[in-house]
Amino acid sequence: MKTPILSEQHFQQEMDRIRPQLKQWCSSGSFERVKGEPIYYELYQKPENQAWVAISHGFTENILKYSEVIWYFLQEGYNVAMVDHRGHGRSYRDVAEPWLTNVERFDAYSDDFAYFLTNVVEPVRKGQPLFLMSHSMGGAVAAHLLERYPDLPIQKAVLGCPMICPATNGIPKWGTMLIARAFSAIGKGRTCVFVHHPYTPQSDFGEPWCCASSQPRYDWYRKLQEEDPLLRNCSATYHWLRESLAQNKKVMNPQNCARISVPVLLIQAGRDAMVENQEQDAFLARVPNGRKVIFPQALHEVFRGDDAQVEQYMDTVLRFFAE
DSSP states (O other), X not given: OOSOOOOGGGHHHXXXXXXXHHHHTEEEEEEOSSTTOOEEEEEEXXXXXXXXXXXXXXXXXXXXXXXXXHHHHHHTTXXXXXXXXXXXXXXXXXXXOTTEEOOSOTHHHHHHHHHHIIIIIHHHHTTOOEEEEEETHHHHHHHHHHHHOTTSOOOEEEEESOOSSBOOTTSOHHHHHHHHHHHHHTTOTTSBOTTOOOOOSSOOTTSTTOOOOOHHHHHHHHHHHHHOGGGOOOEEBHHHHHHHHHHHHHHHOHHHHTTOOSOEEEEEETTOOSBOHHHXXXXXXXXXXXXXXXXXXXXXXXXXXXXXXXXXXXXXXXXHHHO
């Protein structure tokens, strides 16, 4: 990668410097695949760039969290297209609590994304190459997208620590699913799962459930969450839990996996506590053209590691797209 990494040492100042430039290249809007359910999006375009990257973010994330990643892509010749997935950021929510994340049907994520690529990105892409990048829940969304919409003009896809199956913290998956279905059945599906809690301003950096290993990168985003309640997603409903577990069977179906026709790069974090790496391996073995790169010492959010890790991560992605 030719673009210098934004240093941890002066990360807040670096982000303050680049954000005005990001805004000048950004256009935003919303679409309604389902009437009354607007999905917010942003397009980042530099006139000289000759390719596109569509990014599918993870659980409780949003576009703003990817500002650093978007910056690198723009400097390396790629325009960027992103949505806030339903239940996240500035998109449609069907629960009142800004910290709570719900979805009624996991397929809605990939349906939204396919609509976005077809109706928003395609008119401005002008035949330029289109690549897909994703993280965590967004990686599962991307996998479903590739399986369910194989005719989309995506050339290559990166699945970053994809949530092929979420980790359930020692509780058997069948037991977790039973709990999620039971609460859904008694009308509590849109309430917070018992192991989660409302947003608090206290830092959890360094805790076992924290996904970032760079404190400056963590602190920068935490400050934004303090400023904007719409960025405070931190917990799941029982419906979301049920759907995140149920999607595993669909995405792992060998016939569905065989429909993925594009080259796939799966990035795996060696110290990931959020998703099941073995399930990622089993999925990748069923994909016709897939390979894996492991970051042995990385936590779940590889793109929020130290400078060397972030540089290696971006270089890995960019080299794959350029091959």
